[in-house]
Amino acid sequence: MPLLETAVVASDWLKQEAENYRSRDTAIIASGSGKLKSGQVLGKLTASGKYVPSAATGSDGSQTAVAVLVFPVDATSADQKAVIVAREATASHNGLTWGSTINDAAKRAAAIGQLKAAGILVREGA
Secondary structure, three states: OOOOOOOOOHHHHEEEEOHHHOOEEEEEEOOOOEEEOOOEEEEEOOOOOOEEEOOOOOOOOOOOEEEEEOOOEEEOOOOEEEEEEOOOEEEEHHHOEOOOOOOOHHHHHHHHHHHHHOOEEEEOOO
């Protein structure tokens, strides 16, 4: 019998946010981003203002981690509305999902620093 993959929910990674959902914004996830889980670290495309999974390098805005996806979305073939955490929050690193090119400790540390600059504190083991 195959093991079932457990869905990631916001409480897996979002440990504190500002009252009255001040930490959250609505956003558009760009078509082609794929199926994204809650906890996906996002970058914001400079040209369109849409969000995509954050990347380790680039020059289109995706290289800067600025937000985290609250609820899963499927943006495989169309733009999707989404709820993101964009400020005044504390997240556990264990529940976050990183872009495919953020694949080592140094790149994760850089993205964590970028999230901190946006007001999202990522804690180890929290």
